[in-house]
Amino acid sequence: xxxxxxxxxxxxxxxxxxxxxxxxxxxxxxxxxxxxxxxxxxxxxxxxxxxxxxxxxxxxxxxxxxxxxxxxxxxxxxxxxxxxxxxxxxxxxxxxxxxxxxxxxxxxxxxxxxxxxxxxxxxxxxxxxxxxxxxxxxxxxxxxxxxxxxxxxxxxxxxxxxxxxxxxxxxxxxxxxxxxxxxxxxxxxxxxxxxxxxxxxxxxxxxxxxxxxxxxxxxxxxxxxxxxxxxxxxxxxxxxxxxxxxxxxxxxxxxxxxxxxxxxxxxxxxxxxxxxxxxxxxxxxxxxxxxxxxxxxxxxxxxxxxxxxxxxxxxxxxxxxxxxxxxxxxxxxxxxxxxxxxxxxxxxxxxxxxxxxxxxxxxxxxxxxxxxxxxxxxxxxxxxxxxxxxxxxxxxxxxxxxxxxxxx
Numbered sequence: 343x344x345x346x347x348x349x350x351x352x353x354x355x356x357x358x359x360x361x362x363x364x365x366x367x368x369x370x371x372x373x374x375x376x377x378x379x380x381x382x383x384x385x386x387x388x389x390x391x392x393x394x395x396x397x398x399x400x401x402x403x404x405x406x407x408x409x410x411x412x413x414x415x416x417x418x419x420x421x422x423x424x425x426x427x428x429x430x431x432x433x434x435x436x437x438x439x440x441x442x443x444x445x446x447x448x449x450x451x452x453x454x455x456x457x458x459x460x461x462x463x464x465x466x467x468x469x470x471x472x473x474x475x476x477x478x479x480x481x482x483x484x485x486x487x488x489x490x491x492x493x494x495x496x497x498x499x500x501x502x503x504x505x506x507x508x509x510x511x512x513x514x515x516x517x518x519x520x521x522x523x524x525x526x527x528x529x530x531x532x533x534x535x536x537x538x539x540x541x542x543x544x545x546x547x548x549x550x551x552x553x554x555x556x557x558x559x560x561x562x563x564x565x566x567x568x569x570x571x572x573x574x575x576x577x578x579x580x581x582x583x584x585x586x587x588x589x590x591x592x593x594x595x596x597x598x599x600x601x602x603x604x605x606x607x608x609x610x611x612x613x614x615x616x617x618x619x620x621x622x623x624x625x626x627x628x629x630x631x632x633x634x635x636x637x638x639x640x641x642x643x644x645x646x647x648x649x650x651x652x653x654x655x656x657x658x659x660x661x662x663x664x665x666x667x668x669x670x671x672x673x674x675x676x677x678x679x680x681x682x683x684x685x686x687x688x689x690x691x692x693x694x695x696x697x698x699x700x701x702x703x704x705x706x707x708x709x710x711x712x713x714x715x716x717x718x719x720x721x722x723x724x725x726x727x728x729x730x731x732x733x734x735x736x737x738x739x740x741x742x743x744x745x746x747x748x749x750x
Contacts, residue, residue, distance in 0.1 A: 351429035378569040387416030443728025450720030457713030465708040472640035482629040492624040523585040530579035531564040552591035553614035595627035636665035643701045659701040
């Protein structure tokens with residue numbers, strides 16, 4: 343145990359971990375152009391073990407493409423740094439008032455690393471799309487999509503049955519007690535592209551015969567998943583619906599058919615609906631939604647540019663927060679570095695629609711968002727206290743009799 347404690351409290355271990363952290367950050371930065379920030383965070387930092395592959399776009403990639411270097415991931419390095427910091431503190435420092443500042447500094451640094459773990463593990467990011475004059479009470483995921491069936495029979499409320507895309511494996515059959523039919527996945531692509539068969543002679547058509555696909559000269563093919571931040575992937579698939587009284591055909595589903603920018607020539611065939619046992623159901627593939635107990639209404643959206651340029655100068659969303667449960671109905675202005683914090687969520691101004699007709703808010707849920715502020719405050723207070731105690735100790739030494747007798 344003594345040897346183990348000496349190892350984890352070693353300053354050599356500190357230097358080694360910091361050096362490995364620098365290497366990890368460097369390699370993650372190099373891969374950011376290929377994988378994007380979100381994927382790089384998962385591949386390098388939100389994991390115990392990371393693997394670096396020789397990039398395909400680098401010189402001599404055909405020779406070195408098999409090179410793979412295993413690295414400790416961000417979770418492993420962060421955990422070891424916390425252990426090293428605490429062990430070094432108890433090994434090299436004693437709990438005395440003179441070193442209270444150093445104790446606070448180390449505690450604040452440890453809390454800062456822990457806050458990084460909390461953010462990586464608990465933080466969730468969504469977006470809310472608001473048309474000018476419209477309102478919304480749900481947020482949507484950037485990456486996760488669901489196959490949804492919506493029963494519109496009741497005029498007062500809809501019944502929504504949501505199936506995560508992870509279950510849409512080709513050939514899989516899905517049933518749910520709330521659905522009076524079964525669903526079979528014919529095809530599913532995490533990213534896809536549509537094409538007109540008239541422009542691609544010999545290309546296969548759609549294996550769908552209902553809804554949007556009916557009488558359409560469309561084709562669908564798989565496309566490599568794109569991790570770049572500003573690129574939108576289009577998950578799509580074809581599903582077959584089988585009811586007790588007979589099949590309801592095969593349907594094309596895609597986020598392209600349920601997003602905010604639906605192609606006009608397909609919009610007239612939406613929504614896609616069918617009837618089972620006297621109930622009308624809508625089928626769609628859309629981003630995963632989380633519903634909120636309140637509404638946000640977009641009154642106006644302001645988008646200013648610098649004179650004579652197309653460079654954005656200001657984005658502002660003038661909204662109203664409407665919560666019938668609490669009786670709230672108040673105006674809220676959301677703009678850069680001035681988010682709305684409400685109900686455990688933070689709403690940031692992120693983007694806008696064509697012709698400034700809509701606003702997109704990035705929505706973040708981070709239960710530990712205050713931890714970094716506490717950490718920095720503790721470290722700052724510890725530095726100030728350490729400086730003050732060092733100054734007091736120095737003044738005492740200067741005024742002591744031994745110091746006075748030794749002065750010339």
